[in-house]
Amino acid sequence: MEHQHAWTARWIRPDAGSAPATERMQHRTLYRKTFDVADPAASELLAEVTADSKYRLYVNGTFVLRGPCKGDNWRHYYDTVDLTPYLREGRNAIAVEVVHYPSLLTGGGSDGGPLSEWRADAGGLWLQGALKDKHGSAAETLDTDGTWKLLPCDAVQIGQETKTLFVGGTEDVRGDRIPAGWREAGFDDSAWGVCARPLEPLDRFWGQLMPWQLTPRPIPPLRESEQEFPRLMRAEGIAAAEKSPAGALFPLTVLPGETVALELDAGRLTTGYVQLAVHGGQGGQIDLLYAEAYEYAQPELHGGVRKAVRDDMAGKTLVGNDDRFFPAGWGSAGGPETYEPMGRRAFRFVRVVIRAGNGPLTVARLGWRATGFPLEELGAVRSSDPLTDDMWRISLNTLRGCM
Template sequence: MALNWTQSAQWIWTPGYHEEDNQPGRYFLFRKRFHWPGTDNIKELPVHVSADSRYRLFVNGRRVSFGPCKSYMERWHFETVDILPYLVKGENVLSARVLRYSSIMAGSSSILSTELPGFLLHCEIEWNFILGPPFLSNNERTKESSQLTGWESSDFDDSAWKDAVLQFRPVKMLPIQSPWKLAPRPIPELPEVHGRFNGAVKCQGTVAKEQWTSFLKEDRVIEIPSGQTITVDIDCESLTTAFVTLQCSGGKGSTVTLLYSECYEKDLGVETAPFPMPRSKSNRADISNGRLYGMKDIYTVADGQAEHTFEPFWFRAFRYIQVQITTTEEPLILKTFTFRETFYPLDILTDVHADTELDEIWKISLRTLQNCRHETYEDCPFYEQNQFASDSRLQMLFSYQISSDDKLARKTLQEFHASQGPDGLIKAQFPAGFRSKQIPQFSLYWVAMVYDHMHYFADVSFARRYLATVDGILNHFDERITNLGLVGRFDEDTWPFIDWVPEWFVPGKIFESCMPRAYTSTGMATFNSLLYIVALMQAAEVCNFVGRRDTAVEYSARADDLRKAVNKHCFEKGIYTDGPSTQEYSQHSQIFAILSEAVTGDAAQDLMLRALEDKTLAQCSYSMQFYLFRAVEKVDLYTKLFPSLMAPWRQMIADNLTTWAEHANNARSDCHGWSASPVHEIVTQVFGVSPAQPGFKRVRIAPRMELLETAHGKFVTPAGDVSIAWTKENLEVKVSADLEAEIVIGESVSVQRFEGGKEVVFARK
């Protein structure tokens, strides 16, 4: 479809608007009445809609779309929605609630705002828009008014509302473009799946816990008498990302506070503090001794109208919600409290069953990934919702192992590619609502994204598109090679983050933390050179794949030179130091020495065992567990060490987590995508399904049957599905399409040509 309309469609806003009011976010209401004749010969009525910053669109009071899909300034997305199913013959109304984040005040770190606010709704059938008076609120505090009740519906009286104004007027003869370069939404609409809370876990006040549970599960109305304060803690089956909706009536002057929390944790004795306090989490469901901490929405009933609803604009992340209600002049009637779960609708086709703890680990891993996957990949849904390159690399890879849908991955690769600066680096965090601190090493994880996509999908043109970006990243690191042949210091305004390691923490100086002291003192951290080597190895493979063999040779030569430098200056007494001429040591340097092939063979295996046994080494956090597994795999110790390496996930289950935490040493996020690495381990190692050649032109099937007595699973690949099952006696392999497979059973390797639907049974050795 031609997109000429994107140049002519008009953006509108309120007259007399000013952002210089110290408000990080404000709401604006738009509505337009129109008559619909009920024409039978129209089968659909698509409209295009977008806003700066976010919108929720209604037709006759029914929710039909929210967006725009997150992206960056040069690719401002719009949604296309068919509104015909929502229209009625006669009077209709289109309405929108728009949240504008200020472009001069801190708002949301993952949602962008241009210099102009705006709302756009375009259809080939022309109409004008009416703008209502501002509804002053942010995401946390709302004061309801009967004057706005039912503003989304067609029978609302909008005669006092002012006309909107055009936001951008092109100038003749000048090539000035609109701030918003529109592009169609590249991913599916996010679902909103109706859900119910489990019930109340504890409460204070005149309403009993059983009443709360009946209210939550069966919509049994609750009346909170006037002059009362009640509190109830409500739980969900697992940590969830959802829109919450509270429907009420009456209650003039009442205040409802919703506190969203990931878990119960140690009571610090205070609700808020002017400085960070050390938090402590163990049993996340310790209702008796723990306390809920989190973010709040505050809803004040101004007029006590017959019916009113509170629904925060953006989705919330929660496992528990604490509701505190204070009534004043009249009773507040609670009618329903529900949620609509939302997430990127990945079509998950991989399914595994082991009848062991791995089943629970698998389930929690999928839930973790789902909560960290919306319009972008997110580091965590509760605190940041930011798309970081290092986190996203892992989340994308795990997604490839459970689904053949790579649309969100392609969007992510494109977004980071578009963020590349003149120094060659991509933004570590992107899209971003403000200029964030650069983390140079995260650009190397983006190289791994290109490498991973090549292996799973073998799209030559897609890989070739990003090679110039790869070249720029690698050249940035090459320009920092010191006279020792190692990667040296990055620009002063960067944060050379490696991992959350207690030994690397500098109190009060976060941007000097998370890297070994060797970097601070010498400007050289062994890890940075080793990670660069791994990226060069991956880039060389991509270059060979697309036919750029000379560049592959160049990158391999760079890697060889770096290995020699690392072994000369950062290796002594059988172990790698964290920098030249230092006595600091970490698991990180040993792991990436193995992955970069700075050390190989028996020496690598000995080093891996030492790295795991020597507890004086700085230990990897959860973010690095994936790479720890890869090093163990590379030195052929995987089967031996797998049970012990799963200890962090067993401990999280023992601590009653329903999603995987950010890391063990920090009590912040209880849902973090990088911790879902068991997906990769179960698919590619336990069941042993991985691409032997890019795009699964040959699939490798190498189940580690010694880890499980019996197991079965179905695995999606771009070349067809693979089913694997084994018992004490046999291994059964079945494929859904013509496929060449490399079957590994113990020390035996054979290549089989499968025809679609064929099943082969092997004797288990």
């Protein structure tokens, strides 16, 4: 149930005329709010935030958090976050990317989104917070309302996903349809729209239940840490030593019309978000295929066995779903264009295919943001048998990735 709270922010979303024509598809919206800070050292900004269905929040171009955690028809969770460390003197900006999954009843096909994510028939963003001075007085209210700028974004097309139907499809992302620098404070959002009819978080007149019963997050945020791939398994199109550290490859420039393929090993089965930073590359394409193991292409020729030792490449290939990114080409060495999928991926290996268009395409960085439950190891198992130690380590990795 919606708990007792002083609700001042409103839900905002694109008006019906600017939203996609069908609620059977996922759609994304970019939101911005700018404000001025005279003295960051004497300021404080605490915020409560949620969205339907998923969001990523940035302050002055820096990623802060993603959410919310999964709820149901009676609980829509919100996060509480301290944005004070991200403030700077002068103009500041809160930028939020929101994806809404279509109704579980009407949404169809691969574009329907994860089945485990509850959502209402229409999505939106809700953020409540105020910039306060050192005395605790509100200098400016930043609640979502009709002053926030928003832009429906058609850069992402969801690919077909037929293996489980529980995680939603992968992404085809066209960088030229994402406004360059939209997360930054200095971005010009004067051409963006606003929400003409913000929605109250509760029905103050009739008292009926609203689509989102706002409830504080009951579990800690998932841990996140940036990681580099420790091992290159295989390379095509360039001379590189197999089983060598993958980080030494970057920055990697692929010349016009050429293709390079890399197979990278994370060292263990993990969950997270692969991160790309590129510059140049207009007309190019980067494919990211996620796999648990090397598999036989024809298992019937091997007694029905698809996979054995996970990193045994002999006679095997990587099999899995893939995201595809098409760079806009505006990135530079000092300010690269970046890509990170909205949905969390599970993998040990990633096959990366980089195709340059009419100009060179440089991959400045390729790593991943590892995530999972912040499990605290209160005890341990130690044994003279190395297998027991390995099983304990594997068990911890499984819990951290699957809880």
